Amino acid sequence: MTALSAPRRFAHRSLPEYLAMLLVLALVISSLATTAPALDKLGRGIARLFAPSGMLTQMFPPDFTRIVPIGWKLLETLQMAVAGCFLGLILAIPFAILATDRLSPHPSVRTIARAVIALFRTVPDLVWAIIFIIIVGLGPAAGVMAIMVDKIGFAGRFFAEAMEETDPGPQDALRAIGASRLGLIVSAVFPACLPSFTATSLFALEKSVRGSAALGLVGAGGIGVDLKVAFDLFNYDEALAIILLMLALVIAVEQGSGWIRRKLL
Amino acid sequence: MNAPAAPFELKAGSTIVGPVLAVSGLAKSFDGRSVLAGLDFALAPGQSTALIGANGSGKSTLLKCLVRLIEPSGGRIQMLGRDVCALAPRDLRAFRAEVGFVWQRHNLVPRLSALSNVVHGVQSRRSGPGAWFQALAPAAVRAEAMACLDRVGLADRALMRVDSLSGGQQQRVAIARMLMQRPAFILADEPDASLDPQTGEEVMALLQGLVRENGLSLLMISHRLEHTLQFSDRILGLADGRITLDQPTARASATGLRRFFDHVEAA
Numbered sequence: 001m002t003a004l005s006a007p008r009r010f011a012h013r014s015l016p017e018y019l020a021m022l023l024v025l026a027l028v029i030s031s032l033a034t035t036a037p038a039l040d041k042l043g044r045g046i047a048r049l050f051a052p053s054g055m056l057t058q059m060f061p062p063d064f065t066r067i068v069p070i071g072w073k074l075l076e077t078l079q080m081a082v083a084g085c086f087l088g089l090i091l092a093i094p095f096a097i098l099a100t101d102r103l104s105p106h107p108s109v110r111t112i113a114r115a116v117i118a119l120f121r122t123v124p125d126l127v128w129a130i131i132f133i134i135i136v137g138l139g140p141a142a143g144v145m146a147i148m149v150d151k152i153g154f155a156g157r158f159f160a161e162a163m164e165e166t167d168p169g170p171q172d173a174l175r176a177i178g179a180s181r182l183g184l185i186v187s188a189v190f191p192a193c194l195p196s197f198t199a200t201s202l203f204a205l206e207k208s209v210r211g212s213a214a215l216g217l218v219g220a221g222g223i224g225v226d227l228k229v230a231f232d233l234f235n236y237d238e239a240l241a242i243i244l245l246m247l248a249l250v251i252a253v254e255q256g257s258g259w260i261r262r263k264l265l
Numbered sequence: 266m267n268a269p270a271a272p273f274e275l276k277a278g279s280t281i282v283g284p285v286l287a288v289s290g291l292a293k294s295f296d297g298r299s300v301l302a303g304l305d306f307a308l309a310p311g312q313s314t315a316l317i318g319a320n321g322s323g324k325s326t327l328l329k330c331l332v333r334l335i336e337p338s339g340g341r342i343q344m345l346g347r348d349v350c351a352l353a354p355r356d357l358r359a360f361r362a363e364v365g366f367v368w369q370r371h372n373l374v375p376r377l378s379a380l381s382n383v384v385h386g387v388q389s390r391r392s393g394p395g396a397w398f399q400a401l402a403p404a405a406v407r408a409e410a411m412a413c414l415d416r417v418g419l420a421d422r423a424l425m426r427v428d429s430l431s432g433g434q435q436q437r438v439a440i441a442r443m444l445m446q447r448p449a450f451i452l453a454d455e456p457d458a459s460l461d462p463q464t465g466e467e468v469m470a471l472l473q474g475l476v477r478e479n480g481l482s483l484l485m486i487s488h489r490l491e492h493t494l495q496f497s498d499r500i501l502g503l504a505d506g507r508i509t510l511d512q513p514t515a516r517a518s519a520t521g522l523r524r525f526f527d528h529v530e531a532a
Contacts, residue, residue: 173372173439176334177446178362179388186397187385191376 055236062244063237074245076140077222081208084144088151089201095152096159120153125211129220140221147208155204162196163189198264202257209253213246285310285482291340293330300326302506313476313483315493318503319529324486328452332364345449362389365448369455371439375428379438382427383410386445413441433464453485457492469496490522504529
């Protein structure tokens, strides 16, 4: 039997590739050195949490005495999430259509639609909340608008990708029939995208519920306002009660959307 | 081999008594590579014409150019009394509504029922939710769609999702959708390609029945010589971007067609 020489273990890399790897490594190390907490400082901080007067110690047992007003605020949080998510998903559809290669009426329109979706997605929802507080004032309306814009960015991107990935055959067939652009989209594109649209919408709802709880921190309505007040007044036991109720809501919505996904898809 | 048919002129608004399709100097090139190099031919109405040629000879490109799903690079197409290359977008849609296109792959919307897919055919003449969803379609549209499904023998599968049907049944649903268009001319791009021999023959017989019984005109591509000989009245052969074979099927033979392919491959 002829002895075969084993192939080399690693592929040869060029000098620019080695330099690129070195650059990435330098970036990671410098980032950790500059921003990561010192271990001794972290240890002292954690110890303070568990001290008799520390925050974690004071959180237990959680205080549910204000459960009724907190419950109403929780409902408002859910309503903000549902309303903002619904509006965002509806408005995401035209943005997604305009951002799609095959369905956009003109390349410049597609570029603008993609830029708007990217902008909506990139700016954090807390920043949108601050902007809408300036426009519509403090309260849940600003939260709904912030969630709506955030969801246009989130769902717009995924809707557009789903539409790009559909089989072009049925669309070509309807185009050959003489169908209008709208007819083609509604008849051929939407039915093909329905599973993907449903999954994205349910993820968007979960994301909205999680996000809406935080929007109250800047005054955009919902349970976040109560959480901020509890922390500001050092009512850590009530803060824990709010956190636990928020957790229950998020888990309930995630379980519910998971059940719907399994049933529909 | 016959000489290509001479181009002809149709007067605007005239009823079609001459050729239903006349092509003159039709050219198409992709990135400088010529696929169709000045085609000339004309088709009489109420006939079934087979278009044959080697893979990559431009047969599918020709069919798509005829309804401008691919824009021709040059030449003239007179079809159903219209100067196709000169049609404005709105007029082009109205023209396409009169031309049924049967695809190699059925191109149905997979998650929808057979009835919904057939109802989509009515988008050739109306729009709106009634043309998009069978559940919202007017009773007359639903009845016509059921009649089309019945014509292809699938009325009992109306509410079944098309992706649960066999390949042959899906192709028949696609033909029913095309019938819903009420076309005057049918273009068929290898409708038998992805089907087993028996189902392929049934589909071809169905298309020929539309020509014989409904008086429609058919231009079809088929790689199966036996189908070409059995289901066409005339055979056009495409090679080097031109029509190099044009003869009545009655005078054609399998040997002659094989010789055409041998000649094309040798070239």
